[in-house]
Amino acid sequence: MKAPPGLFFALTPDRVLAAVEEARVPTTGRCYLLGSLENRVYDVEREDGVRVIAKFYRPGRWSTETILDEHKLLAALAEDEIPAVAPLPFPDGRTLHEMEEGIRFALFPKASGRSPEDMSLDDFRQIGRLLGRIHNVSSASRLTHRPELSPKTYGDDCLARILALSTMLPGIRARFEAGANDFIELSRELFRGAESFVIHADCHRGNLLRGRNGFFFLDFDDMASAPPVQDLWLLLPARPSDCPLERDALIEGYETFRPFDFSSLRLVEALRGLRYLRYAAWIAERFHDPAFPRAFPQFGTAAYWEGLLADIYDQIRLLEADAGRFL
Numbered sequence: 001m002k003a004p005p006g007l008f009f010a011l012t013p014d015r016v017l018a019a020v021e022e023a024r025v026p027t028t029g030r031c032y033l034l035g036s037l038e039n040r041v042y043d044v045e046r047e048d049g050v051r052v053i054a055k056f057y058r059p060g061r062w063s064t065e066t067i068l069d070e071h072k073l074l075a076a077l078a079e080d081e082i083p084a085v086a087p088l089p090f091p092d093g094r095t096l097h098e099m100e101e102g103i104r105f106a107l108f109p110k111a112s113g114r115s116p117e118d119m120s121l122d123d124f125r126q127i128g129r130l131l132g133r134i135h136n137v138s139s140a141s142r143l144t145h146r147p148e149l150s151p152k153t154y155g156d157d158c159l160a161r162i163l164a165l166s167t168m169l170p171g172i173r174a175r176f177e178a179g180a181n182d183f184i185e186l187s188r189e190l191f192r193g194a195e196s197f198v199i200h201a202d203c204h205r206g207n208l209l210r211g212r213n214g215f216f217f218l219d220f221d222d223m224a225s226a227p228p229v230q231d232l233w234l235l236l237p238a239r240p241s242d243c244p245l246e247r248d249a250l251i252e253g254y255e256t257f258r259p260f261d262f263s264s265l266r267l268v269e270a271l272r273g274l275r276y277l278r279y280a281a282w283i284a285e286r287f288h289d290p291a292f293p294r295a296f297p298q299f300g301t302a303a304y305w306e307g308l309l310a311d312i313y314d315q316i317r318l319l320e321a322d323a324g325r326f327l
Contacts, residue, residue, distance in 0.1 A: 005099050008040065008059055009289055013118025016042050019105060020054055023090050023097045038221065043110065047143050052088060053108040065145040067104060070220050071095045071199070076141055083216035085111045085184065113209030113216065121249040124235075125216050127208070131231050134217070135258055139197040146198050149226035151191055151303055154274035155184035158281035165284040172305050178180045179312050180277060186319045194267060203231040226258035227266040230271050240268055266322060273315035280308055 020027055026047035031054075034041040040056040043162035057067060058068045075095075077084035087095040088107045096180045116123065147153060159180045168176060200207075202222035209216055232250055233240060251260050283299050286292045298304050 006101055008056070009291075011040050011103070012015070013042065013057060015099075016040075016044065016054055016056070019056075019097070019099045020044055020102075020107070022099075023312055024092070025090065025107065026048060037286070037289075037295060040248070044107075051110045052107055053110055054106060055324065056103055056105045063145065064104065066147075067096055067106075069143040069198070070223055071106065073138055073141055073143060073223065074220060076137050080133070080137055082137065083214065084128070084134075085216070085218060086108055111211065111216070111218070111294065113211035115205060116208060116210050116215075119237075119246075121216075121245060124246050124249035125253035127235060128232070128250040129256045130215055130217075130253075132254040132257030133205070135197070135199060135228055135231070135254075138199060138223075141198070143198040143223070143225075148196070148222050149201055149224040149230060149271075149274070150196075151184050151188040151270070151274065153224075154278045155180075155187060157286040158274075158277040161281040162277070162284055165281075165287075166254075166300060166305075168305050172302060174310075176305055176309050179309055179316070183273050183312050183316050183319070184277075186316060187274060190267055190319070191227075191272050194260060194264065196225045196227055198223055198225050199228055199231045201226050201230055202234075204234040208235070226269050227264055227271070229261075229267055232273065240265055254295060269315055269318045269322065273312060273319075276311055276315070277309060291305045 005233075013033070017027050017029060017031050019060055028045045028049070030045035030051075032043040034053070037254040038061075039058050042054045042056075042139055043051055044054045058086065069088045074084050078086040085108050088109060089095055090097055090107070096104055096106050120125075120304050159177070163173070163177060200217055200220055201202050201224040202219065205219065207217055207219045209218060220255070234256065235250065236246055237243050251262075282298075283292060284294050287296075292299075
C-alpha cells in the first residue's frame with residue numbers, strides 16, 4: 001500500500017505510539033521527535049523503561065527489499081563485533097513493520113556518543129580500521145537491492161530531476177545544463193573499471209559518533225554500491241592533496257584490515273561533484289515537504305544556482321588538472 005505524502009508529513013507522536021504498539025511493543029506513552037529531514041525519527045520509551053529509536057521511512061524512496069538490505073548489513077556488522085546500531089527485532093522476529101497507511105518503520109537501540117570535532121591522526125587511523133572492517137563485511141555480503149552511486153545515478157539522473165523540478169532563468173539553465181554535462185562526462189571516464197561494492201556512502205562526520213568503546217557510524221540509509229574511497233574522502237578536513245597527514249593516517253588504518261587502491265584517489269573530486277548534484281536533486285524532490293523550504297530558504301534562487309554552477313566549474317578544473325595523475 002502506498003502512503004499518501006501528507007500522512008507522512010503529519011505523523012504525530014500519538015500515531016507513532018499506536019504503530020509501535022500495534023507491532024506488539026508496549027510503550028509508556030513517552031515519545032519525542034528527533035531531528036531528521038529524510039525520514040521521521042522518534043525517541044520512544046518502551047514499557048520496560050528502555051528508550052528506543054523508531055525510524056519511519058519516507059514512502060516511495062526505498063523498496064522493502066532495499067531497506068532489508070540495510071538491516072542485513074547492520075546485523076552482519078554486529079555479528080562480526082563491529083560497532084554498529086543494528087535494528088531490534090519485533091516480537092514476531094521481523095525488523096521491519098508497516099502501518100496500515102503503508103509507512104514502514106523499524107526500531108533501533110538508542111546509541112550514545114558525541115560527534116568528534118578535532119580529530120588526531122590516531123583518530124583517523126582508528127576510523128580507517130573501522131572502515132576497513134565494515135568494507136570487508138559489506139563486500140562479502142549479498143546486498144543486491146541497494147542503488148548504485150555512479151555518474152549515471154548521481155550525475156545524469158540527478159541532473160534530469162533538477163531540470164524537471166526546478167525553475168531557473170533561461171540563461172542560467174542553459175549554462176547549468178552544459179556545465180553539469182561536461183562534468184558528468186569527465187567523471188564517467190574516471191569511473192571506468194573502478195571497483196564498486198555496497199558501502200555506507202554517506203560517511204561524513206555528522207554520521208560518526210565517538211562512544212565509550214570508540215567510534216561508530218550511524219545512518220546507513222544511503223548505502224549504495226560505490227567505489228570504497230567514497231567512505232574515506234568525506235571524513236577528511238580538506239581535499240586529499242591538502243591534508244596529506246590525515247589522508248595517509250586514514251588509509252594506514254584502513255590497510256590494517258583491507259588493501260586500499262591508491263589510484264582510486266583520482267575519483268575523489270568526481271565523487272565530490274556528483275554529491276553536489278545529488279544534494280540539489282534531493283532538495284528539489286523534497287521541496288513539497290514543509291520541512292524543506294524552512295531548512296533551505298535559498299534553494300531555487302538565482303544566487304543558489306550560480307553558486308552551484310561555480311562549484312561544478314571548480315570540479316571541472318580540478319578533474320582536468322588531475323587528468324592522467326593521482327591526487
